[in-house]
Amino acid sequence: MDWRDQGALLSVRKHGETSVIIDVFTEKHGRHAGVVRGGTSRKIAPILQPGAQLDVAWRARLEEHIGSYSVEPLRSRATVLSDRTALAGLNAITALLTFALPEREAHPILYRQTQAMLDLLGANEAWPTAYLKWELAVLDELGFGLDLSACAVTGGMDDLAYVSPKTGRAVSVEGAGDWADRLLPLPPDLLGAGTGGRDNVVAGLRTTGFFMTHWLAHSLGNKPLPEARARLIDRLKREVQDRVG
Numbered sequence: 001m002d003w004r005d006q007g008a009l010l011s012v013r014k015h016g017e018t019s020v021i022i023d024v025f026t027e028k029h030g031r032h033a034g035v036v037r038g039g040t041s042r043k044i045a046p047i048l049q050p051g052a053q054l055d056v057a058w059r060a061r062l063e064e065h066i067g068s069y070s071v072e073p074l075r076s077r078a079t080v081l082s083d084r085t086a087l088a089g090l091n092a093i094t095a096l097l098t099f100a101l102p103e104r105e106a107h108p109i110l111y112r113q114t115q116a117m118l119d120l121l122g123a124n125e126a127w128p129t130a131y132l133k134w135e136l137a138v139l140d141e142l143g144f145g146l147d148l149s150a151c152a153v154t155g156g157m158d159d160l161a162y163v164s165p166k167t168g169r170a171v172s173v174e175g176a177g178d179w180a181d182r183l184l185p186l187p188p189d190l191l192g193a194g195t196g197g198r199d200n201v202v203a204g205l206r207t208t209g210f211f212m213t214h215w216l217a218h219s220l221g222n223k224p225l226p227e228a229r230a231r232l233i234d235r236l237k238r239e240v241q242d243r244v245g
Contacts, residue, residue, distance in 0.1 A: 001067070002059040005029055006074065007111075008118060009052045010094045014040065022048060022069060023098055024056055027111045031101040034058050034069035044071070051077040051090045051118055079122045085239060086122040088232040089131055093117060095226035096135075100142060100216060110141040128236060129189050129196045135208040136190065144168075144215040148191060151175045162186050163207050165214070184210055198240045205233055 007026030015021045020039030025031050034056070038044055047054070053075040060067030080086040093114065101107065117134045120127040139145055146168040150157050153175030162171040162183035171183055184207040188194035209225065217223055 001061070001063045001065075002057065003029065004055070004057045006053065006055050007032075008094070008114065009048060009050055009054055010098045011050060012039070012048050020048065021066070022071075024054060024069070025097050025101065025111060025114065026056065027108055028106055029058075030103070030105040030107055031097065032058065032104055034060075034067045036069050036071060047071060047073045047076075049076065049078065050094045051080070051121075053077065053115075053118075077118060077121070083122045085232075085235045086127065088228070088235045089121050089127065090118065091228040092226070092232040093131070093134070095228035096138060096212075099223070099226050100138060100212075100220070107141055110137060113137050126196045128198060128201045129194065131232075132189055132201050132204045132208065133192070135205070135212070139208065139211055139216060142216060144211055144219075146170075146211065148186065160186055160191065165210060168211060168215075198236050198243070202233060202236050202240065205236075209233075 005026040005028050007024040010023040010025055010031065012020050012022050015035055018038055018040050020036050021033055022036055023031060023033045036044065039048060052073060055072040055074055057070045058067050080090050113134060117130055120130050136146065146163060148160065148170040150170065151160060151172035152164055152167060152169035154172055156172055159173045160170045161173045162176050162180060163186045164171055165184055170186055176183055185203045186207065187200040187203045189196065189200045190204045190207065194200050212225055217225055
């Protein structure tokens with residue numbers, strides 16, 4: 001059994017004295033693990049950094065075996081190392097994909113969206129808004145998509161301001177009425193119409209986080225969301241405070 005593909009490195013863990021097991025999100029084979037022999041060496045270890053874009057060749061005697069990888073670097077994405085918030089974003093992306101994606105199941109649309117998201121980190125100041133939309137894409141890809149197209153109560157498309165925690169559907173100001181305090185925020189950034197303000201992104205992440213916890217994580221046995229996501233939100237909140245101060 002063998003194949004060749006490209007993908008983003010999600011995680012690395014030591015395996016024996018000189019080898020490592022890497023998890024890679026590939027275009028055609030989904031999230032797929034394999035052993036890299038000599039992965040702790042001075043030649044290979046610097047290549048195996050989370051977020052790195054790799055050309056990988058996988059081989060195993062049987063398909064169900066963990067198998068082994070040979071790897072070639074394509075892009076390091078090391079530019080995020082100089083930006084603590086962008087680095088937190090990269091860590092959140094790789095951790096969420098490891099958490100949410102089933103093994104060896106291809107998700108080509110999400111793969112392409114993830115590639116675009118990783119390339120924005122540290123290269124465009126608007127990347128947090130793109131990250132918020134990326135979380136929506138993760139939910140949608142895994143069967144937990146939100147319907148933000150129209151108000152669930154009135155059917156109108158104007159003044160959408162909330163999301164129902166029960167249905168994941170948008171609700172307008174008029175439709176919310178006295179129930180507004182029981183609904184989740186729907187900042188314009190979730191609709192693709194915001195200004196990219198960090199406070200709006202944080203509000204949007206509160207909403208996507210609710211559905212990641214109560215829908216996605218619940219389907220996975222109520223495992224807690226990765227701490228890396230919480231650290232990213234803390235970094236974004238700190239940027240809001242710094243700008244206000």
